[in-house]
Amino acid sequence: MSLSLAEVTAVVHELWPLSGAESWDASGLVSGDPAGDISSIHLAVDAVSDTVDEAIDVGADLFLVHHPLLLRGVTTVAEDRYKGALLARLIRANCALLAAHTNADVVADGVSDILAQRLQLQNSQPITESSEPGTGIGRVGRLARPVTLGHLARVLADLLPATASGVRVAGDYAQEVQVVSLCGGAGDSLLAHPLVVGSDVYVTSDLRHHPASEAREQAKVSGGPALIDVSHWASEWLWLDTAAAQLRAALPGISITVSDLRTDPWDFVVMH
Template identity: 70%
Template sequence: MPLRLNDFLETAEQLWPRAGAESWDSVGLVSGDPAAEISRILLAVDAVADTVDEAVAVDADLLLVHHPLLLRGVTSVAEDRYKGALLARLIRSDCALLAAHTNADVVASGTSAVLADRVGLESSVPIVPGDDPAIGLGRVGRLSEPTTLGRLARLLVDVLPATASGVRVAGDYDREVQTIAVCGGAGDSLLSHPAVQSADVYITADLRHHPASEAREQTKLSGRGPALIDVSHWASEWLWLDAAAAELRRAHPELDIVVSDIRTDPWDFAIVR
């Protein structure tokens, strides 16, 4: 029997339960007919013009993204506004849109867990665990052997897809590190968490000037606290797409699951003096 979108939504709920989403989040089906038949799915971090064009070009029946297109309230989906234009193009092309955001961050195979695995952390656990200790925000674990902060940063350059912003580091290049905390996506809200503070280094994205500067200064004063590694938000979460695709292929081998390689990091280039 052909697979219907509604059946796929049940699988998505099992993998990334909506109950795990933050209260401010907007996850789930954005557009599309739950009764429609689907055979090909495109996975991407963002629903932007390039990934929508790709979904249409590969004849996808569903575009599954990490970041919700309608995260913040809108009052119009007119086609002279980009969100309206994207939705209209998807609807006209019979391509549904589904978002799995913070509900996909917290699961045992979520964005931070995938990042922790690619970094090489062993027995990583959530920084902020939920009722189930395997589920929660961020991850913290240990490398099998110590390395230096500089080598760890170079490892991230190799592991993550290339972006204009690259990998930024606050700390001594030769500092020995072994206990690593990670949070895919924007993670400066966890800077003061005890699990992060007791780590040797914290890897996340979107570290703003003031929180990063304050954390750095406090570490200098107290002699305790993690070095900081700031990576691209998009890159830190793009790794999750392959893991999600693998789970979906196991659940639905009849589907054609495609992972987008399009870079949707918003920065095109950087000039360094």
């Protein structure tokens, strides 16, 4: 069975509507003939050399990624630049490229929602709600019972695929936490949000020195959450299996595969 790329793209945008994407985002179809036939789809977080090779090797007609390859503006797709080289390889292999980024972050069963579900948060709700009720960036909810910060960090380490950077924590190991806010991917823009400030711990990725330090110092003055920093790729990779299941239900007869390749950029860490 096959459908046109235009038909498959329409289904993808029903699952993850472009109306939910942030204004700065570049979700949607990147390359491919809308009239072309699609019989297989391969999913990954990132379009990088290894995952592009994998998509081509498994014979995918469509490579569906979370992170847009062309999120930032480019002025060339020459093949001596990696983005041009990747696009050329996909085009020559007749494999289209489509991104579902922030539009897949905000929905029910989206990136942050899946992380909240895997942590078994109760009464989970978005941190910043979109126009559609129940959708929005991040999630905040309660654990069934209080646990130590160290225990929660261990739960996350076991839940997420392993990476060199592991799980970093700012806070007392024995501190009890129950109200958890989280944002899959980079989330330091939410550090000052009232729902984050009012939680016991905030789980996200890519926390930089100054925002993290300032948040922890402010917590000493007026209260605020402990911080758990996890791999950006790992926090979003959990969503792929759910996305694949949704696509299988919506596109019966289309082959759907998921990449297990680690595309976290860090390879090893050296400790004293």
